[in-house]
Amino acid sequence: MPLTLRELLSFEVLREARPEVLAGEGSLDRVVRWVHSSEIYEIGPLLTGGELLLTTGLGLAGTDAGARRHYLREIAARGVAGIALELGRTFPETPRELVEEARRQELPFIVLRSVVPFIRITEDANTLIVDYASRRLRLGDSATRALNEALIAGAGIAGVLATGAQVIGAPLVLVSAGGALVSAYGVDGDREAWRAVEHSACEAPVTLHGRPWGRLVAGPGSALPAEDLSIALERTAVALALAMLRTGSPPSERDRQVSALLRDLIEGGAEAGSSVRAMMAGFHPAPDHVLVGVAADALETAAALAVIDRAAHILHTPALRGRLSRLVLGALSVPRAVTDAVGAASQALDEALRRVSAPELRVAVGYPAADLGELGGSLRDARAALGLRPSARLVSTRALALDLELTRHGDGGHAADLVRRTISSLVDWDAAHRTNLVGTLEVFLLHGCSATRAAAVLHLGRQSFYQRLQRIEALLGYTVTDPDVHAALLLATAAHRIAGT
Missing domain, CATH: 3.40.1390.20 (HprK N-terminal domain-like)
Structure with missing residues (x-):
C-alpha cells in the first residue's frame, strides 16, 4: 500500500x-x-x-x-x-x-x-516508498508479461479476459460504449456479469483507433490494493484492445444479428420472422433438413466457431453460430434422410474437435428440431447439458435426457424426498464409509444391469463389483434387478448425483 x-x-x-x-x-x-x-x-x-x-x-x-x-x-x-x-x-x-x-x-x-536527525527519518521513510514503487513496477511487469504471453499464444478476447482475471483475482466484464455486454470471465451467465458491473471494484477504458470503444470492469473480490488493481486492469484493457484489433473485433453487424437471433431463440421470443432473420444472417438450411442445436463453452470464441464451421463442412450443410455471453451457440443442418441426425451431428463435431486445437473447448449437442421455431428448445437443452457434464468434451442431450428432465421439472425438495425414500440407506453408508455405492448402482442400472459392463466402466474386478452389489442389496433389502424398482432407483440415483454437482 x-x-x-x-x-x-x-x-x-x-x-x-x-x-x-x-x-x-x-x-x-x-x-x-x-x-x-x-x-x-x-x-x-x-x-x-x-x-x-x-x-x-x-x-x-x-x-x-x-x-x-x-x-x-x-x-x-x-x-x-x-x-x-x-x-x-x-x-x-x-x-x-x-x-x-x-x-x-x-x-x-x-x-x-x-x-x-532528519537523515534517519528520510532514510527509513524513503526506503519504504522506493520499495513500494518497485513492487508496483514488478506487478505491472508481471501482468504485462502474462498478457503478452496470452496474446503471443493467439488468445482472443476471452483468453485475455481469463488471463487478466487470474492476475487480478476477480471477475472481469467487458462492456461496449453503448452499454452492451460483450464478454465476461469468472461469472456464471449475464445476470452475474451485470451484478459484477453493479458492484465493480474498478474499471478502465478500452480504446480502439484512438476512440473510446467500451470499458473493462473488475468485479468485487480482488485482494489487490486499489492502485495495484487499477494498474493491472489498465494493462488488461490495453491487451484486450490489441486482441480485438487482431481478431477483427468489435463484432460485425452480421455477428450482432446472429447473436440477437440466437438470444431470442433461446429465450423463446423469435418464432415470428425468425426464418427471415436467419436468411439475413446468412443461414439458409434446405427445407428437407432438420436443425440440431449446439452449445460450446470455450475461452476462445474463434476456436468454438471453427469447430462448428468444420462440423458443418463435414456434413456439407450450412451452420448458424454466434457468441452469446460466455457460450457459443449454434445450429447444424442435417438432411431428414439421415436416420440419426443427433448421431451425425455428434460424429461431425467429434471429428472437428480432433482437428481444432482447443483443449479447453466443450461441446453439447441438442435434439433435432424441425424448424427454427423448435430450435430454441434444442439450444436450451444443449446449454443445460454443458453444466451437467462439466468434464466431458462432447456430450449429447440424448444421453442426458433423465438428468435434463430432473433439472427442468424437478422440485429440489421433491427430489430430496425421492432420494430419502428410495436410497437413503446407501447415501448414509457412503457418507459414513467414504464409498460410492450410489454411483455404483447408477452405473449398473444405466448399463442394463450388466455386471460385466458396469465393472469395466468402474474399473473394478468382477468379484469386487459383486461384493459392492451384495452390499447395496443388503442395505436396500431387495434385489435391484427387479423390473418393478428399476425406474425408481434410476431416478433416485440420478437425482442424488445432480444434487451433488
Whole structure:
C-alpha cells in the first residue's frame, strides 16, 4: 500500500521525535510520495506535491508573522502531504500564526518535540516508498508479461479476459460504449456479469483507433490494493484492445444479428420472422433438413466457431453460430434422410474437435428440431447439458435426457424426498464409509444391469463389483434387478448425483 502520513507517524524513528499534530488532523491519510528536509524560505516553488517537509524553521528566523503565513500558504499550494517543525533550535515554542494558517489550509502541521536527525527519518521513510514503487513496477511487469504471453499464444478476447482475471483475482466484464455486454470471465451467465458491473471494484477504458470503444470492469473480490488493481486492469484493457484489433473485433453487424437471433431463440421470443432473420444472417438450411442445436463453452470464441464451421463442412450443410455471453451457440443442418441426425451431428463435431486445437473447448449437442421455431428448445437443452457434464468434451442431450428432465421439472425438495425414500440407506453408508455405492448402482442400472459392463466402466474386478452389489442389496433389502424398482432407483440415483454437482 502507498505510505500515508498517518502510517509514517507510527514509525519508530518518528515516535522518538515525539510528534504532535496541531492542524490538519482530518488529512492524515494523504499519501506521502517523498520525505524531504529543507531550511530554505523559498522552498515552495521547488516542491512538486506529496512531500512531507521536515524543517527546524531556520529559514523563518527573523521573519514576521505575515511572512511565516505566506511561507505556509506557498507550501500548501504545492499539494504537500504535510510539514513537520522540529522545536528547540529556531523556535522553542510553536509560532501561533503557523498553526492558524495550517488550519485554514487544512494542511497537516506537526511539531517534533525531540531531536532526531532528519537523515534517519528520510532514510527509513524513503526506503519504504522506493520499495513500494518497485513492487508496483514488478506487478505491472508481471501482468504485462502474462498478457503478452496470452496474446503471443493467439488468445482472443476471452483468453485475455481469463488471463487478466487470474492476475487480478476477480471477475472481469467487458462492456461496449453503448452499454452492451460483450464478454465476461469468472461469472456464471449475464445476470452475474451485470451484478459484477453493479458492484465493480474498478474499471478502465478500452480504446480502439484512438476512440473510446467500451470499458473493462473488475468485479468485487480482488485482494489487490486499489492502485495495484487499477494498474493491472489498465494493462488488461490495453491487451484486450490489441486482441480485438487482431481478431477483427468489435463484432460485425452480421455477428450482432446472429447473436440477437440466437438470444431470442433461446429465450423463446423469435418464432415470428425468425426464418427471415436467419436468411439475413446468412443461414439458409434446405427445407428437407432438420436443425440440431449446439452449445460450446470455450475461452476462445474463434476456436468454438471453427469447430462448428468444420462440423458443418463435414456434413456439407450450412451452420448458424454466434457468441452469446460466455457460450457459443449454434445450429447444424442435417438432411431428414439421415436416420440419426443427433448421431451425425455428434460424429461431425467429434471429428472437428480432433482437428481444432482447443483443449479447453466443450461441446453439447441438442435434439433435432424441425424448424427454427423448435430450435430454441434444442439450444436450451444443449446449454443445460454443458453444466451437467462439466468434464466431458462432447456430450449429447440424448444421453442426458433423465438428468435434463430432473433439472427442468424437478422440485429440489421433491427430489430430496425421492432420494430419502428410495436410497437413503446407501447415501448414509457412503457418507459414513467414504464409498460410492450410489454411483455404483447408477452405473449398473444405466448399463442394463450388466455386471460385466458396469465393472469395466468402474474399473473394478468382477468379484469386487459383486461384493459392492451384495452390499447395496443388503442395505436396500431387495434385489435391484427387479423390473418393478428399476425406474425408481434410476431416478433416485440420478437425482442424488445432480444434487451433488
